[in-house]
Amino acid sequence: MGRQVVIDSILHGLRQPEYVHVLLNPVPVYGLLVSWIGLIIAFFLKSRRAQIATLGLVFICALSAWPVYEFGQQAYDRVLSMTDEAGEQWLDEHQDRGEDLIWIFYALAVLSAAAIVVPIKWPKSSVPLLITVIVLGAVTLGAGGYIAYAGGKVRHREFRNEPPPPKRSEREH
Structure with missing residues (x-):
């Protein structure tokens, strides 16, 4: 009976977009960071096999931003109803x-896939593509951290060490 309760609880959580968003959101940040570090190591080792493996991981982690984004969009109203005023602004x-910034993750996924496939036909493209993936990966990690910084303050008052940003409409005027 106890095991069934746990399984039912897990299945219930997986039907809640806010839960799935929180469950998956480390992948495009922490997963990408680990994959990116691996790619840098593979680059210096000059091992094409290691480069392909880590490019595959970068691809998966960058592409994982898509379901994180989609579940976040689906969860917006539910999370909004649970937050205080400052949390709403965050x-x-x-x-x-x-x-x-979601497009940066998609661009990295496409570029990573290209860095796997294009050198099959044009081997000399391997190094420039790898360097480009490494640079765009760093930019993407920065974007992910920037997005996550605001996300972490939505429900965690203890992380709010600054006032929330003004609403977008107020900033645009």
């Missing part, structure tokens, strides 16, 4: 940052 900022 939630809006988190959403705005995600909407503005």
Whole structure:
């Protein structure tokens, strides 16, 4: 009976977009960081096999931003109903940052896939593509941290060591 309760609880959580968002959101940040470090090591080792493996991991982690983004969009109203006023402002900022920067993750996923496939036909493209993936990976990690910074303040008052940003409409005027 206890095992069934645990299974039912897990299945219930997986039907909640806010839970799935929180469950997956470390992948495009921490997963990408570990993959990116591996790619740098593979680059210096000059091992094409290691480069392909780590490019595959970078691809998966960058592409994982898509379900994180989608589940975050689906969860917006539910999370909004659970937060205080400052949390609402951080939630809006988190959403705005995600909407503005999601394309960087997609670009990294496409570039990583290209860095795996293109050198099959043009071997000399391998190093420039790897360097480009490493640079874009660093930018993407920065974007992920920037998005996550606001997201961490939505429900965690203990992390709010600064006032929430003004609403986007107030900043645009």
